[in-house]
Amino acid sequence: MSVSDSEELVAATPAAAAATPATVARARGRREALYFARRNRKLLVGLGVVLAFLALAVVGPMVNSHGPNEYVGPPAQRPSADWWFGTTMFGQDVFAQFVHGLRSTFLVGLLGGALAALIGMVVGFTAGYRGGVADEGLNMLTNVVLVIPTLAVLLIIATYLKVRGVVPEAIFIGLFSWPWVARAIRAQTFSLASRDFVDLARLSGAGGAKIVFTEIAPNMSSYLFMTFILLFGGSVLTAATLDFIGLGPTDGMSLGLMMNNAVLWSALPLGMWWWFVPPGLGITMIVGALYIMNVGLDEVFNPKLREL
Amino acid sequence: MRRYFGRKLLIYAVTFFVAVTVDWVIPRFMPGDPVQTMLARASLRPEASQAMQAYYTSVFGLDVPIWQQYLNFWGALLRGDLGVSIWLFPQPVTSVLLRAVPYTIALLVPAILLSWWAGNKFGAYAARRRWLDNTVLPVGYVLTATPYMWLGILLAWALGSVAGLFPIAGGYSFDVEPSWSWAFLGNLARHWFLPFASLFLVGFGGWAIGMRNMIIYELEADYAHYLAALGAPRRLLRRYAFRNALLPQLTGLALQLGVLVAGALVTEIVFSYPGLGYLILQAINNQDFFLIQGAFLFIIVGVLLANFLVDVVYVLVDPRTRVGMRGGA
Numbered sequence: 001m002s003v004s005d006s007e008e009l010v011a012a013t014p015a016a017a018a019a020t021p022a023t024v025a026r027a028r029g030r031r032e033a034l035y036f037a038r039r040n041r042k043l044l045v046g047l048g049v050v051l052a053f054l055a056l057a058v059v060g061p062m063v064n065s066h067g068p069n070e071y072v073g074p075p076a077q078r079p080s081a082d083w084w085f086g087t088t089m090f091g092q093d094v095f096a097q098f099v100h101g102l103r104s105t106f107l108v109g110l111l112g113g114a115l116a117a118l119i120g121m122v123v124g125f126t127a128g129y130r131g132g133v134a135d136e137g138l139n140m141l142t143n144v145v146l147v148i149p150t151l152a153v154l155l156i157i158a159t160y161l162k163v164r165g166v167v168p169e170a171i172f173i174g175l176f177s178w179p180w181v182a183r184a185i186r187a188q189t190f191s192l193a194s195r196d197f198v199d200l201a202r203l204s205g206a207g208g209a210k211i212v213f214t215e216i217a218p219n220m221s222s223y224l225f226m227t228f229i230l231l232f233g234g235s236v237l238t239a240a241t242l243d244f245i246g247l248g249p250t251d252g253m254s255l256g257l258m259m260n261n262a263v264l265w266s267a268l269p270l271g272m273w274w275w276f277v278p279p280g281l282g283i284t285m286i287v288g289a290l291y292i293m294n295v296g297l298d299e300v301f302n303p304k305l306r307e308l
Numbered sequence: 309m310r311r312y313f314g315r316k317l318l319i320y321a322v323t324f325f326v327a328v329t330v331d332w333v334i335p336r337f338m339p340g341d342p343v344q345t346m347l348a349r350a351s352l353r354p355e356a357s358q359a360m361q362a363y364y365t366s367v368f369g370l371d372v373p374i375w376q377q378y379l380n381f382w383g384a385l386l387r388g389d390l391g392v393s394i395w396l397f398p399q400p401v402t403s404v405l406l407r408a409v410p411y412t413i414a415l416l417v418p419a420i421l422l423s424w425w426a427g428n429k430f431g432a433y434a435a436r437r438r439w440l441d442n443t444v445l446p447v448g449y450v451l452t453a454t455p456y457m458w459l460g461i462l463l464a465w466a467l468g469s470v471a472g473l474f475p476i477a478g479g480y481s482f483d484v485e486p487s488w489s490w491a492f493l494g495n496l497a498r499h500w501f502l503p504f505a506s507l508f509l510v511g512f513g514g515w516a517i518g519m520r521n522m523i524i525y526e527l528e529a530d531y532a533h534y535l536a537a538l539g540a541p542r543r544l545l546r547r548y549a550f551r552n553a554l555l556p557q558l559t560g561l562a563l564q565l566g567v568l569v570a571g572a573l574v575t576e577i578v579f580s581y582p583g584l585g586y587l588i589l590q591a592i593n594n595q596d597f598f599l600i601q602g603a604f605l606f607i608i609v610g611v612l613l614a615n616f617l618v619d620v621v622y623v624l625v626d627p628r629t630r631v632g633m634r635g636g637a
Contacts, residue, residue, distance in 0.1 A: 140319065140322065143319045143323075144319060144322055144323045144326055146563070147319070147320070147323050147566075147611060147612060147615055148323060148326070148327060148566070148608065148611075149565070149566030149567075149569055149570065149607055149608065149611050150566055150567075150570075151566065151567075151569070151570035151573070152566070152569075152570075152604050152607045152608060152611075153330065153604075155588065155600065155603075155604060156330065156331065156334055156600060156601065156604045157334060159592060159597065159600050160334055160335060160597075180563060233453065237453075237455055238570075240455045240457075241455065241456070241457070241570050241571075241573075241574050244455075244457045244574050244577065245573065245574060245577065245585075245588065245589060245592065246589060246592045246593065247592065256455075259455075259457060259458060259461065262461075263457075263461065263577070263578060268461065268464055268465055268468075268469055268476060269469055269476070271465075271469060271470070273465060276458075276461050276465075277462075279458075280454070280455060280457075280458025280459075280461065280462070281458075283453075283454075283455050283458065284450060284453050284454045284455065284458065285453075286453075287453035288449050288450045288452075288453035288454075290453075291449045291452065291453055292446065292449050295445075295449075
């Protein structure tokens with residue numbers, strides 16, 4: 001991108017003339033990000049795939065009149081005009097299961113990812129900004145949760161729950177997948193907290209929380225957003241793993257549960273590929289698209305990575 | 309050095325303590341009575357049910373004060389007593405788990421080490437080579453986004469069911485006796501290959517991408533620009549970048565251990581491979597609570613040991629940590 005391009009971008013902002021230098025810089029940064037975002041193929045393709053699946057998850061169950069666990073057709077049918085994705089061993093509609101499973105997938109990703117991001121941010125900002133005893137304590141907590149394998153804890157919790165829903169599952173996943181976020185945010189907060197502009201804010205009498213939210217967090221907002229995307233993908237994969245072991249929702253449908261059922265009722269030796277291919281493909285495409293989107297975002301926010 | 313390891317060991321000790329406590333707390337404070345759940349599941353005759361209830365109550369140690377229950381739990385644990393399996397009654401949980409562990413380790417260790425090594429090499433090679441980068445990058449991202457069990461299912465279906473090249477279930481065929489003969493070892497290897505391959509492929513994609521991204525960061529670092537300005541050959545530059553990028557990848561390996569173990573568990577389930585994962589599935593289906601609790605502790609201890617190994621390797625490969633430690637301690 002040439003210099004005149006970026007000048008045009010700023011000049012195109014009508015409010016630029018009247019605004020203070022700080023807001024101009026901020027608006028300019030935003031404009032620039034948008035400029036690169038619209039031209040980044042990785043970001044656009046990734047976003048497109050995720051949105052397509054999201055639309056399917058929202059609309060699919062409305063179009064389909066029957067529930068995911070209803071026995072609606074002849075068993076073990078190949079995909080056809082009547083049964084788009086075929087039917088299971090018991091005559092359930094694989095397409096209905098798939099679209100309902102997509103809903104669970106997005107719910108788990110959104111809820112689990114958001115909760116983990118929230119805890120990670122609270123712990124990371126507090127430890128990084130306060131330092132001292134708070135840092136020591138939180139650091140120990142982070143390190144302990146970090147080495148405990150998430151799945152093992154979820155395994156033992158889920159075993160003792162008689163009724164398991166998608167929402168509690170997402171919450172438990174969120175509760176145990178935040179440590180690496182806290183660690184990364186703590187390190188970044190450390191380095192930002194010693195900068196001049198933070199000192200200035202402190203001198204002007206701003207409180208700790210205010211400094212974190214107005215001075216420190218905005219300077220890593222792109223990083224925080226990308227962290228959330230990674231957490232989203234991680235939650236989806238963890239949930240799929242848990243569901244596949246047989247600890248999935250007892251009152252709903254999920255993509256991991258579909259695979260669990262397919263393997264349990266020997267879809268493999270029977271060659272019923274339409275039963276186990278869609279759920280795995282759905283997860284792979286959603287999570288893969290999220291990852292590729294993240295690479296695109298990285299290139300948008302980090303000038304060093306842009307290929308000119 | 310002593311201070312570094314002292315700190316690490318303290319963290320692992322606390323983690324182990326927390327894990328054991330969780331293992332003790334959850335069955336006791338979750339809604340619902342585990343003893344009743346187990347009895348309801350077993351659907352025994354009344355007199356047998358009463359005997360079982362007495363047995364379970366004493367096994368859980370529910371008839372003594374709660375703090376004493378906790379101490380008793382630790383006491384039994386340190387003696388290696390994790391209770392009795394319900395599914396394989398009356399075998400002790402510890403011996404059931406010990407029989408399964410070798411299979412899991414035989415899958416996990418080669419898969420982790422080989423995928424880490426190959427992924428790093430390949431990622432470093434692909435970085436900043438436009439054609440390779442553009443084709444390999446999407447493939448790598450798709451691989452690392454693939455749920456372990458799904459890749460396992462696909463491999464089992466394509467190479468096992470359809471092509472008939474590999475067996476798709478069990479640790480070895482039913483018609484052979486375990487022995488140290490070549491025939492048996494070959495049989496074992498054929499059953500081992502597909503689960504290993506699916507673990508390897510998913511890991512490979514992740515490491516290759518991580519390395520590729522790290523190399524690009526390193527090549528933008530000041531030292532790299534300086535070297536390039538001095539006229540150093542590209543190969544030398546890439547070698548330095550690779551060495552520097554290897555350290556975060558090592559940290560990444562420690563962070564990924566839990567995910568890798570989880571991956572191995574579900575892969576075993578796909579292939580009915582007689583390791584810990586398959587055992588856990590059976591335990592869940594049979595409501596064998598002691599077995600699940602024991603498996604939980606086994607996994608934690610395994611991950612802690614592996615973490616410690618990574619710490620040791622990190623000190624060996626990064627001279628800065630040694631110098632810093634001597635200065636600090």
